[in-house]
Amino acid sequence: MTGGEEAVQSVAPCRDRRGRPLRDLRISVMDRCNFRCSYCMPESTYHEGFRFLPPAERLDFDEIECVVRVAASLGVTKIRLTGGEPLLRPELPDLVSRLVRVPGIEDIALTTNGVLLPRCAQALWQAGLRRISVSLDSLNPAVFARMSGGRGAPQAVLKGIEAAQQAGFEGAIKINTVVQRGVNDAGVPDLLSYFRNTGCVVRLIEYMDVGNRNGWEKKDVVPSQDMLRRINALWPLVPLSPHYQGEVARRYGYLDGAGEIGFISSVSAPFCGACSRARLSSDGKIYTCLFATQGQDLRALLRDQQQAERDASLRAVLSGIWGNRTDRYSEERAARSTHSAATLDAKADKIEMHYIGG
DSSP states (O other): SOOSSSSSOOOOOOBBBBBBBEEEEEEESSOOOOOTTTTSSOOSSSSSTTTOOOOOGGHHHHHHHHHHHHHTTTTTEEEEEEEEEEGGGHHHHHHHHHHHTSSOEEEEEEEEOSHHHHHHHHHHHHHHHEEEEEEEEOOOOHHHHHTTOOSOOOOHHHHHHHHHHHHHHITOOEEEEEBBBTTTTHHHHHHHHHTTSSSSSEEEEEEOOOSSSSOOOOGGOOHHHHHHHHHHHHHHHEEEESSSTOOOEEEEEEESSOEEEEETTTTTSSSSSOEEEEEETTTTTEESSOOSSEEEOOHHHHHSSOOHHHHHHHHHHHHHHHHOOOOOHHHHHHHHTTTTHHHHTSSOOOOHHHHHHH
């Protein structure tokens, strides 16, 4: 994917107070979801009476494109569209087609639960999207239902993955699996077996204390090293080099050539030191950490000024926010690892994951 038809000069990325560049922007285009996963949007909180954002409070596509264009001028090259469930956002392929033309943007990806892919995968491919991550925590219907809040079914997700492969995404699909001890960890080998030799890369994600409502306790985390030992006993693995500096997942290949898997180890092996990601909520707040407690509103700025003034103001605001960034929550959590879960969760009222994406 190119960053657009215009020639783009190399941009020196904006750096935070720890020297980390701003390279990635994750954009939540929708705070709603058609699942109620226990680690993200438990039904007890996100019930029928919960007030989600009305359309007028979400950034429109012009506003999102403006933020991306300015972010690219500060060094952002990678965009990920998230939610909630981003495929609930009407006309999403139109947004993709606009963002792929922004000078400096080299890569656009999407994270989804997959069940709506059959109706829109082809349009997304034609719009210029080239990578998709699909959340799938279990192939066992009962376990899947437990983790998804009784919404959807694994077969529906698999049909979505098949639709994406047929649309052109074959070899560019990752499967994201949040591993919880005593919930779905026993079924991980079955999941891996299903996707061996398919070109899909399964990424096993340690259960994290994102937000305030998922009842996280450290005892429920299965450290990546434990999973690695279990898997290596079934299918020998070899470590692979990262695709790029700061890559979140640690890559391993099957020794028999059946593909690769990845481990995202935010709890047991924090990677804050290389984090280059900012997050934009669907109502226009910018966050500098997945575990942030507050963000800064950009929507008012986007709606209150003329374009020339708006772009200059937005660039100054984004540069200032990132330049003052010091976030390292996961490293701080690890440093307090001998304390209780309540102490570990000392940052009360963290923003919820559905609101800013994973």
